[in-house]
Amino acid sequence: EAGVTQFPSHSVIEKGQTVTLRCDPISGHDNLYWYRRVMGKEIKFLLHFVKESKQDESGMPNNRFLAERTGGTYSTLKVQPAELEDSGVYFCASSLSTGTAYEQYFGPGTRLTVT
Amino acid sequence: RKEVEQDPGPFNVPEGATVAFNCTYSNSASQSFFWYRQDCRKEPKLLMSVYSSGNEDGRFTAQLNRASQYISLLIRDSKLSDSATYLCVSRGGGADGLTFGKGTHLIIQP
Numbered sequence: 001e002a003g004v005t006q007f008p009s010h011s012v013i014e015k016g017q018t019v020t021l022r023c024d025p026i027s028g029h030d031n032l033y034w035y036r037r038v039m040g041k042e043i044k045f046l047l048h049f050v051k052e053s054k055q056d057e058s059g060m061p062n063n064r065f066l067a068e069r070t071g072g073t074y075s076t077l078k079v080q081p082a083e084l085e086d087s088g089v090y091f092c093a094s095s096l097s098t099g100t101a102y103e104q105y106f107g108p109g110t111r112l113t114v115t
Numbered sequence: 116r117k118e119v120e121q122d123p124g125p126f127n128v129p130e131g132a133t134v135a136f137n138c139t140y141s142n143s144a145s146q147s148f149f150w151y152r153q154d155c156r157k158e159p160k161l162l163m164s165v166y167s168s169g170n171e172d173g174r175f176t177a178q179l180n181r182a183s184q185y186i187s188l189l190i191r192d193s194k195l196s197d198s199a200t201y202l203c204v205s206r207g208g209g210a211d212g213l214t215f216g217k218g219t220h221l222i223i224q225p
Contacts, residue, residue, distance in 0.1 A: 033212050042117070043159065043202070045212025056211035091158060104213060106158035 002026065004107035006092050012113045018080040021110045025074070025094030032075050033095075033104060034067060038088035049075060082114045118142055119216035121203050126221045128193055136188045136201055136219045144208030148179055150188050151202040153218065159202055162188075190221075198223045 005024045013019050025032045034046040046065070047057040051072035060067070064083070069075040079086055089111050093104040121138040128134045140148075148165040163170065165177040165186055176189040186203055200218040 035212065042119070042217040043213075043215040045210050045214065048211040058210045059212060103161050106160070108158050
């Protein structure tokens with residue numbers, strides 16, 4: 001079974017540019033999460049989709065970040081315009097359910113560098 | 116105050132030794148707890164869930180103390196392959212996602 005995949009693995013952009021990150025969850029997983037780790041800090045939750053609906057976006061830092069999951073399959077996270085403090089590793093995770101037995105499987109992450 | 120706090124280490128431990136990590140959490144409404152393992156430049160991977168009754172998986176034992184808001188992980192007979200960062204994680208009590216500690220770096224020395 002294929003795991004969570006993310007694209008690209010690395011992205012280097014200049015301040016003010018736009019970047020779109022993509023996440024493909026494990027097939028059949030309705031729950032999809034985005035997280036971010038900036039240098040020296042802990043991994044932080046950004047948002048949660050159940051199918052195509054945003055269930056919780058309390059962790060999104062500001063309105064420069066837009067996440068979508070059209071059709072309830074893959075998800076994109078767009079940063080526009082990017083700022084220096086957006087640099088970090090963006091992880092996507094998926095889970096089958098949100099019950100007590102759930103497990104979140106993480107993708108390899110996208111390392112974003114804003115210069 | 117961080118929601119989940121861990122000693123960042125590093126813990127340098129000889130192969131075969133027993134090592135214990137602890138973490139504390141501040142959100143008393145947290146419902147579920149986990150230990151994740153993260154290798155350098157890799158994604159976090161679930162090591163084990165943590166239950167109040169304590170649970171064991173091979174060489175690994177996890178314990179939760181809700182009264183003290185404290186979680187522990189014990190690794191017995193440590194192997195070189197146990198070298199990694201161990202992330203203490205909670206869920207519930209607010210946002211849908213997981214709340215991570217910064218991690219404890221473990222180095223097993225031959």
